[in-house]
Amino acid sequence: MAEQILLKALLQERHWQTYGTFRKEYDKAAKKVDPALQGGAPSRAQLHRWLSGEIKGLPYSDHCRVLEAMFPGKTAKELFSTNNGTDVPPPRRESDPASIAMPGMADVTAVFSSRAAFSSAYPAPALFDRATDIKAAGLSLNAICQSYPDHQLKRLLESGTHIKCLFLDPKGLAIQAREIEEEHVPGTLTTLTALNIGVMTRLRDRLDPEAAERLELRTYDETIRFNILIVDNARCIVQPYLPQARGVDSPTLVINDNTAADGLFPVFDQVFTSLWERSKSV
Structure with missing residues (x-):
């Protein structure tokens, strides 16, 4: 096996390689070392530099103390040394095929030729029933x-789930351009999107104030390129919008966050964040 940073191998072996999981485990260890260190986990980019061997020497001493608590028996120097994989058991295979990265495809775990094929393999209840954080950006967000x-959405929101929905503005120019491109009767996509926004605003009106704050609705008016769904900051569903093709005919990628790999998750996470920051509230 090619040499890799021991810390990376250990994270993979424990299935702590997603950034959210790593940060949670880091905070657990930090609390034991010094409660003041909680919340001081490295950024996603910084963790990637650690795991790719891009840093010279060792991280700051506080990081070293926490890492040594996360992996008892290992010194920081050992964690940032390279190993040939012989002293670390191979990652355990999980029963869920979507959790196993496809060889040579970084953090892409599944590819479907259409949204229909994806929906058959990943029905909405399987995606959302236990979710604590849902972010969606696209056109109508069906x-x-x-x-x-x-x-079920009401149940999630009242139990603490945070949901962000970013719709293509039904009054904007971008949705009209998409209607022309897909050869729809004028008003088809605008009506559907306005209907879906109405569904969510009525839902928000039925919630108590605290739960209502956890449902954020926004619109944007830009050329639509992707439908992006991010669940629990760990799984990302990406569907590109193709020229002269309906959205339901788009191929679909399933991406599981894996900070131990140079993957696509942070790319589409940033796309969502950028669109959200430029949007307007409903």
């Missing part, structure tokens, strides 16, 4: 607004 019951 996966949330049409494929998942209102009472």
Whole structure:
């Protein structure tokens, strides 16, 4: 096996390689070392530099103390040394095929030729029933607004789930351009999107104030390139919008966050964040 940083191998062996999981485990260890160190986990980019061997020497001493608590018996120097994989058991295979990265495809774990094929393999309840954080950006967001019951969304929000929905503005120019490109009767996509926004605003109106704050609705008016769904900051569903093709005919990528790999998750996470920051509230 090619040499790699021991820390990377250990994270993979324990299935702590997603950034969210790493940060949670880091905070657990930090609390034991010194409560003041909680919340001081490295950024996603910084962790990637650690795991790719791009840093010279060792991280700051506080980071070293926490890492040594995360991996008892290993010194910081050992964690940042290279190993040939012989002293670390190979990652355990999981029963969920979507959790196993496809060889040579970084953090892409599944590819489907259409949204219909994806929806068959990943029905909405399987995606959302236990979610604590849902972020969606696209056109009409049917996966949330049409494929998942209102009472289930209400249950999630009242139990603490945070949901962000970013719709293509039904009054904007970009949605009109998309209607022309897909050869729809004028108003087809604008009506559907306005309907879905109405579904979510009525839901928000039925929630208590605290739960209502956890449902954020926004719109943007830019050329649509991707439908992006991010669940629990760990799984990302990406569907590109193709020229002269309906959205339902788009191929679909399933991407599981893996900070131990140079993957696509942070790319599309940043795309969502950038669009959200430029959007306007509903």
